[in-house]
Amino acid sequence: MTKKFKVDDHVSWNSEAGRVSGTIVKVHTRDFDYKGHTHHASEDDPQYEIRSDKTDHIAAHKGSALDRI
Template structure:
């Protein structure tokens, strides 16, 4: 199990456009629907909804794709 993040954490991740920064808005710890697709999550491997700082686009990622940013 990797690092577990909390709602409100400021994180970064890689995207097609390069490194993106955003804030975690929701933590999923059970399977859920996202944009018409089934996403798998559990307490051991949660998935995170993150709102981009620049575009306000919301993405979903596993914790292994994220890096915590220090204030």
């Protein structure tokens, strides 16, 4: 089962720098371009844009990479 999240959920994920936390700012349910790459998303398998708590950097991840905190 795919994890589902909504805008303003506080989540964490693994990055190259270790565990990072942030807040979901957008939910994508269709394919979208982000930083020069096409990210595939659907109603059944959305992708999320998350703003990092520490750096305000925006990252895009599937729900399977995220944990609600």
